[in-house]
Amino acid sequence: MLGPTIDKYAAPKNAYSLAFTLTPWFAWISILLFIGGIYGGLVYAPPDYDQGESFRIIYVHVPAAWMSMFVYVVMAIAGACGLIWKVKLMDAVARSCAPLGASFTLLALVTGSIWGKPMWGTWWVWDARLTSELILLFLYLGYMALQSSIDDRRTAARAGAILALVGVVNIPIIHFSVEWWNTLHQGPTVTKLDTPSIHVTMLIPLLIMSIAYTTFFITMLMVRLRAEILDQERNTTWVRDLVLGGTDK
Amino acid sequence: MGAYQAFTALLLRDLKLGFRNMGDLLNPLLFFLMVVTLFPLALGPEKSVLQEHAPAVIWVASLLAASISLDTMFRSDMEDGSLEQILLSPYPDIILVMAKILAHWLMTGAPLTIFALLLSVLLYLPGAAYLPLLGTLLLGTPILSMVGSVAVALTVGLRNGGMLLILLILPLYMPVLIFAISAVNNAMRGLSVAGEFYFLSGMLILALTLAPFATAYALKIRMG
Numbered sequence: 001m002l003g004p005t006i007d008k009y010a011a012p013k014n015a016y017s018l019a020f021t022l023t024p025w026f027a028w029i030s031i032l033l034f035i036g037g038i039y040g041g042l043v044y045a046p047p048d049y050d051q052g053e054s055f056r057i058i059y060v061h062v063p064a065a066w067m068s069m070f071v072y073v074v075m076a077i078a079g080a081c082g083l084i085w086k087v088k089l090m091d092a093v094a095r096s097c098a099p100l101g102a103s104f105t106l107l108a109l110v111t112g113s114i115w116g117k118p119m120w121g122t123w124w125v126w127d128a129r130l131t132s133e134l135i136l137l138f139l140y141l142g143y144m145a146l147q148s149s150i151d152d153r154r155t156a157a158r159a160g161a162i163l164a165l166v167g168v169v170n171i172p173i174i175h176f177s178v179e180w181w182n183t184l185h186q187g188p189t190v191t192k193l194d195t196p197s198i199h200v201t202m203l204i205p206l207l208i209m210s211i212a213y214t215t216f217f218i219t220m221l222m223v224r225l226r227a228e229i230l231d232q233e234r235n236t237t238w239v240r241d242l243v244l245g246g247t248d249k
Numbered sequence: 250m251g252a253y254q255a256f257t258a259l260l261l262r263d264l265k266l267g268f269r270n271m272g273d274l275l276n277p278l279l280f281f282l283m284v285v286t287l288f289p290l291a292l293g294p295e296k297s298v299l300q301e302h303a304p305a306v307i308w309v310a311s312l313l314a315a316s317i318s319l320d321t322m323f324r325s326d327m328e329d330g331s332l333e334q335i336l337l338s339p340y341p342d343i344i345l346v347m348a349k350i351l352a353h354w355l356m357t358g359a360p361l362t363i364f365a366l367l368l369s370v371l372l373y374l375p376g377a378a379y380l381p382l383l384g385t386l387l388l389g390t391p392i393l394s395m396v397g398s399v400a401v402a403l404t405v406g407l408r409n410g411g412m413l414l415i416l417l418i419l420p421l422y423m424p425v426l427i428f429a430i431s432a433v434n435n436a437m438r439g440l441s442v443a444g445e446f447y448f449l450s451g452m453l454i455l456a457l458t459l460a461p462f463a464t465a466y467a468l469k470i471r472m473g
Contacts, residue, residue: 138420145416149407158470159403162463163417166399169459170421173452177424180448181431 010087013238016229019222026219033212040205048202054118059205061111063213064104065129068136069171071101071217075143076168079161091157092232094164095147096224100217102140109133128182132175139167153232255340256348263352266325274356277318278364284310285368296373303372304433307365307382308389312422315390316415318357319397322349323405323468333472342465350398350461358390374437381436385429388449395456396421402467424452 009015041059048055075097082090112130113123124130143163150156233239250258267274288306292298299306326332326349335345365386366379374382400417404410432445 135420135423138416142413142417142420145413146403149404149409149413155470155473159467162399162467162470163403166396166421166463169455170424173424173455174420177427177448181427 010089012089012092012229012233012236015089016226019226019229023219023222023226026215026222030212030215030219033208033215037205037209037212040208045202045205046199051119054115057111057115058202059209061108061115062206063210064108064111065133066210067213067217068101068105068108068133070214071097071104072136072139072164072171073168075101076161076164079157079164082157083161088154088157088232089229091154091161092225092228093221094161095157096221096228098140098144098147098160100220100224102137102144104213104217105133105137105140109137126182128179131182132178135174135178136171139171143167252340252344255338256344259335259345259348260352263349264355267352267356273321274360277314277357278360280317281310281314281361281364282368284313285371288372300373300375303369303374304378304382304430304437306372307369307374308385308426308430308433310368311361311365311386311390312393312419312426314361315357315393315397316418316422317411318361319353319394319401319414319418320411322353322398322401327406332468336465336468336472342469343461346398346461346465346468350394350464353398354391354394358394362386362390377439378433378436381442382433384442384446385432385449388446388453389425389429392425392449392453392456393422395453395460398464399460399467402464402471405471425449428452 009018037059041056045056047053075094078090078093078097081087082094109130112133116125116127116130117123143160146163147156147160150159230239230242285306288302289299292302323332326335336342338345362383366383369379369382397418400414400421404414404417407413428445428448432442432449435442435445
């Protein structure tokens with residue numbers, strides 16, 4: 001049952017039309033969740049006893065940081081599937097993930113820095129989490145640089161998959177080493193963030209926001225994936241029919 | 250000829266080729282010396298300042314020298330086609346890749362380690378820190394060669410491959426830098442260095458088990 005379904009949608013044409021159908025669904029779910037999450041975060045959640053109103057940036061910052069790591073893992077898994085089963089669609093998924101993940105990482109860095117201004121008094125602190133996010137951004141940029149300098153699409157995808165897998169093995173090591181470095185050099189500057197529990201009225205909007213981010217990621221992935229498929233299959237007849245026919249399917 | 254003989258034959262061939270090209274061997278060392286010289290010029294000649302920053306300077310300079318020396322690992326073999334022949338040979342690719350990595354380390358990592366010890370005299374590194382510095386370099390530079398070999402395999406022969414290689418490799422080198430410098434700094438303050446050495450050893454074993462596979466696979470991808 002599952003096998004034929006996977007085979008069917010691994011074909012670029014079917015994947016394209018599936019992505020086309022699903023995009024608006026995920027887009028609308030994501031918009032509704034964003035409205036709910038932002039209302040919950042900015043209005044419903046009480047101000048923090050310690051950080052006041054400025055803690056509310058957590059609703060933008062924390063899901064972005066989660067997504068930055070999640071997208072890297074998705075990218076590596078898609079790359080591995082492309083390597084192992086030689087599915088071209090998975091190559092396109094991996095390639096579409098990179099700019100999205102890099103954007104989430106950048107968003108996490110920028111919002112972290114904006115949050116740092118009232119909390120730490122400076123725009124940047126060499127805090128363990130910010131530093132590992134920065135290194136993660138380097139990994140994304142390296143992946144994208146490698147992709148863009150190999151002309152052959154297939155080779156680029158496979159080389160990128162290897163790099164993403166090496167990155168996935170390294171991310172926990174990098175994360176741990178940076179924490180080690182930070183505790184030795186800095187002392188606990190961020191214990192505020194480690195306060196044991198977060199109140200449920202603050203937690204619910206955070207969860208809604210993280211689902212909103214995930215559905216937003218899926219929406220954007222579908223849009224990019226469609227562009228990738230069209231580019232990858234640009235010499236086939238179905239793409240020519242699609243473009244010349246002007247139909248929306 | 251068994252796999253072991255193939256390993257030795259390739260290792261000896263690479264060493265012979267390397268020693269006939271002394272320039273390739275000496276350039277990273279010269280670069281290392283120059284980078285280290287920049288720091289006293291930038292920080293000033295005071296002994297206390299240089300001593301405090303010595304581990305960082307030595308390690309950052311070795312990291313950069315190791316990164317730029319990676320470029321030669323597969324380049325000439327790729328250009329004259331012998332890399333393709335090596336991969337087509339009946340011996341396991343991993344064995345052959347390991348021979349090439351070991352040869353490269355013997356010609357870059359090992360001289361860098363000795364050179365680093367000499368240069369740390371210029372930076373007034375305290376006597377107690379010499380042995381830990383040697384230890385971190387002996388554990389760390391093979392990790393740099395192993396992890397580096399994957400990135401070289403992915404970028405060899407690309408236009409602007411050299412710059413791209415550095416960009417891919419530096420984020421992956423950061424954990425080595427952190428643990429190595431932390432160990433030398435601890436030694437300078439008379440603290441225990443066991444934790445850092447365990448981590449470096451663990452990373453070395455991880456790199457030793459995974460990197461040759463990834464490198465061999467990456468080379469095959471690049472060869473088509």
